[in-house]
Amino acid sequence: MNIEKWINRTYPVFEESSTLEDVFSIKALAGLTNIISVDKEGRLSGTARLDEIDDFDLSKKLSEIVVEPVFYCRDSDFIEDAALMLIESHDYVLPVVNDDFVVVGAIGVFEILEGLMEFTAMDRPGARISIILEDKPGALREVVDFLAEKEVNILSIITSTAESKEFKRVVIRTDESDISLIADILGEKGISFESISEEEGFSV
Numbered sequence: 001m002n003i004e005k006w007i008n009r010t011y012p013v014f015e016e017s018s019t020l021e022d023v024f025s026i027k028a029l030a031g032l033t034n035i036i037s038v039d040k041e042g043r044l045s046g047t048a049r050l051d052e053i054d055d056f057d058l059s060k061k062l063s064e065i066v067v068e069p070v071f072y073c074r075d076s077d078f079i080e081d082a083a084l085m086l087i088e089s090h091d092y093v094l095p096v097v098n099d100d101f102v103v104v105g106a107i108g109v110f111e112i113l114e115g116l117m118e119f120t121a122m123d124r125p126g127a128r129i130s131i132i133l134e135d136k137p138g139a140l141r142e143v144v145d146f147l148a149e150k151e152v153n154i155l156s157i158i159t160s161t162a163e164s165k166e167f168k169r170v171v172i173r174t175d176e177s178d179i180s181l182i183a184d185i186l187g188e189k190g191i192s193f194e195s196i197s198e199e200e201g202f203s204v
Contacts, residue, residue: 001078001079001080001115001118001119002075002076002077002078002079003073003075003077003078003079003081003082003096003107003111003115004075004076005115006079006107006111006112006114006115007075007096007104007105007106007107007111008105008106008107008108008111009104009105010105011036011093011105011106011108012026012032012036013036013037013038013095013103013106014035014036014037014038014062015037015038015039015040015062016037016038016039016045016046016061016062016063016066017061017062017063018037018061018062019058019059019060019061019062020053020056020057020058020059020060020062020065021058021059023035023050023062024058032050033049033050033051033091033092033093033108034047034048034049034050034091034092034093034094034106035047035048035049035050035062035065035066036093036095036103036106037062037063037066038102038103041102042102042103043097043100043101043102043103044069044072044095044097044101044102044103045063045066046062046063046065046066046067046068046069047066047067047069047072047095048062048065048066048067049091053065069095070089071085071088071089071091071094072094072095072096072097073085073094073095073096073097073107074096074097074098074099075096075097075098075104076099079112079115079116079119082094082107082112083112083116086108086109086112092108092109093106093107093108093109094106094107094108119156120156120158120173121155121156121173122173122199122201123201124155124173124175124199124201125175125177125199125200125201126155126173126174126175126176126177126198126199126201127173127174127176127177127178127179127182127196127197127198127199128171128172128173128195128196128197128198128199129171129172129173129174129182129186129193129195129196130169130170130171130193130194130195130196131143131169131170131171131172131191131192131193131194132162132167132168132169132170132192132194133167133168133170134166134167134168135162135165135166135167135168140157140159140170142189142191143170143172143186143189143191144157144172146185146189146191147172147174147185150185152174152176152182152185153174153175153176154172154173154174155173155174155175156172156173157170157171157172157173158170158171159171169194173199177198177199179196179197179198182196183196
């Protein structure tokens with residue numbers, strides 16, 4: 001999933017000629033954690049974390065404070081890439097640039113969580129099925145094909161390593177919320193499952 005939909009385009013961006021006073025004048029309003037500065041053409045010129053600024057000389061220009069950004073996203077990146085970059089940087093917010101290196105906004109922890117929520121269909125009502133499958137080609141396909149045959153619509157599929165490296169845990173979300181019906185369908189095919197739970201879904 002591309003991050004373009006999740007970019008915070010209202011995150012404050014400052015020209016490098018701005019002062020710390022300019023930043024702190026809107027800090028309470030915007031809840032800033034990171035400063036993003038741009039040059040006169042709007043290109044990313046630096047970043048800084050507010051909690052790491054030791055010198056509170058409010059007359060200082062951002063060009064004297066920010067450092068060349070190591071971590072930033074492009075608007076064509078995938079949301080998984082942005083999540084990994086946030087983890088690696090230990091930042092709360094990263095600037096997002098276009099192909100011309102012009103800042104188009106920012107993406108942070110909350111935007112990532114919102115994107116992943118939609119990506120995994122956590123926000124939609126239905127059922128959550130947890131299954132342990134052998135980690136081999138075709139194991140998941142049998143389950144998916146049988147659910148499709150029974151006209152159970154799949155909203156998302158997530159896999160992770162199980163306790164044994166020979167198996168994987170698969171979490172399937174469906175728009176069918178009748179967990180008894182799903183249990184009967186899986187039982188008909190002899191597919192064992194860890195759990196089936198009804199999901200109410202929610203919105204942000």
